[in-house]
Amino acid sequence: MSALAPGSVIGILGGGQLGRMLAMEAAALGFDVHIYTPEEDSPAARVSARVTVAAYDDAVALAAFARDVAVVTTEFENVPAATAEILIASGAVVHPNPRALALAQDRVAEKQLFASLGIATAPFAVVDTREDLAGALHTIGAPSILKTRRLGYDGKGQARIASLGEADEAFASIGEAPAILEGFCAFEREVSVVAARGIDGSFAAYDLVQNIHQNGILARTIAPAPGAAAIADAANAMTQRLAEALNYVGVITLELFVMPDGALLANEMAPRVHNSGHWTMDACGASQFEQHIRAIAGWPLASTTRLCDAEMQNLIGADADAWQTLSADPNARLHLYGKRDALPGRKMGHVTRLKP
Ligand code: AMP
Numbered sequence: 001m002s003a004l005a006p007g008s009v010i011g012i013l014g015g016g017q018l019g020r021m022l023a024m025e026a027a028a029l030g031f032d033v034h035i036y037t038p039e040e041d042s043p044a045a046r047v048s049a050r051v052t053v054a055a056y057d058d059a060v061a062l063a064a065f066a067r068d069v070a071v072v073t074t075e076f077e078n079v080p081a082a083t084a085e086i087l088i089a090s091g092a093v094v095h096p097n098p099r100a101l102a103l104a105q106d107r108v109a110e111k112q113l114f115a116s117l118g119i120a121t122a123p124f125a126v127v128d129t130r131e132d133l134a135g136a137l138h139t140i141g142a143p144s145i146l147k148t149r150r151l152g153y154d155g156k157g158q159a160r161i162a163s164l165g166e167a168d169e170a171f172a173s174i175g176e177a178p179a180i181l182e183g184f185c186a187f188e189r190e191v192s193v194v195a196a197r198g199i200d201g202s203f204a205a206y207d208l209v210q211n212i213h214q215n216g217i218l219a220r221t222i223a224p225a226p227g228a229a230a231i232a233d234a235a236n237a238m239t240q241r242l243a244e245a246l247n248y249v250g251v252i253t254l255e256l257f258v259m260p261d262g263a264l265l266a267n268e269m270a271p272r273v274h275n276s277g278h279w280t281m282d283a284c285g286a287s288q289f290e291q292h293i294r295a296i297a298g299w300p301l302a303s304t305t306r307l308c309d310a311e312m313q314n315l316i317g318a319d320a321d322a323w324q325t326l327s328a329d330p331n332a333r334l335h336l337y338g339k340r341d342a343l344p345g346r347k348m349g350h351v352t353r354l355k356p
Contacts, residue, residue: 006030011069015042066090
């Protein structure tokens with residue numbers, strides 16, 4: 001694909017805040033955006049030129065969407081595989097490719113891919129039945145974490161198992177869904193790489209960042225991660241290997257645990273822009289959103305140089321009510337997602353504090 005000219009239409013599956021921030025950066029580069037989402041009045045649709053509100057299995061609406069756009073991307077990884085297939089069959093170019101989406105949707109396939117690429121992970125075992133879980137606990141031991149293979153996010157669909165006697169209760173708590181059992185990693189901290197691979201195979205990573213979670217949800221990101229110099233090259237090399245193996249185009253994120261001995265264990269990948277990359281909007285020359293649009297449009301990747309240190313704080317639920325105070329802080333860059341209801345646990349916005 002040659003580089004898409006400004007004025008082309010970029011299609012985005014999903015209408016959440018990631019789609020919204022992608023759409024705003026696409027507009028800044030002269031593209032029009034067409035959002036496809038089942039949600040009425042979505043945050044992304046309200047800043048985009050066009051919107052289709054339809055289900056992800058609506059073949060007629062998908063075919064019309066495919067005809068309208070020059071390239072399709074996605075703002076969340078749980079787009080049904082069949083959706084991407086219908087789009088491709090209708091002639092659409094889809095980045096990232098459906099294989100990358102499918103692998104990221106299944107925690108077992110994802111961990112097996114990491115293993116095949118020599119990327120270390122926590123020990124893991126496949127759990128489909130109670131008997132599997134008993135066997136897996138025998139091998140992996142406790143403490144461990146039972147996670148649904150599919151559709152888990154922000155700590156949902158997970159149960160910790162502190163001792164072997166808790167197995168049945170844990171399996172019941174995740175609805176006895178197909179699962180993966182992972183050994184518990186007593187990590188020192190969590191870090192992530194947000195990087196991009198271009199259509200020409202070029203690769204560029206932002207600085208390694210440290211992530212602090214509360215109640216299973218990202219609370220803060222520190223850029224750069226303290227002590228990054230010792231581990232960033234290894235973390236970037238893992239991410240590049242992964243992106244190349246997937247023939248990936250766009251922004252990709254790899255979440256890693258840093259163990260007390262400095263070893264890096266991959267937890268999960270996200271085939272998209274990521275919450276831990278939001279700081280790049282204010283502290284880098286080009287944000288992760290611009291970078292993703294550049295990559296899928298076949299443009300050269302932008303520089304990922306960090307212009308200053310930064311710390312990103314998510315505004316969750318009622319946190320965003322403090323917008324007046326936050327907006328008065330000259331070092332704080334406030335981003336609100338235009339969501340109508342501040343439900344508990346819902347990401348309403350974020351604030352990045354620059355540390356020049
Ligand atoms: P995940 O949905 O897999 O990203 O897990 C959410 C969070 O749970 C991670 O960011 C970690 O804080 C924690 N976690 C997940 N897997 C493990 C593990 N194997 N060992 C220790 N903590 C974990």
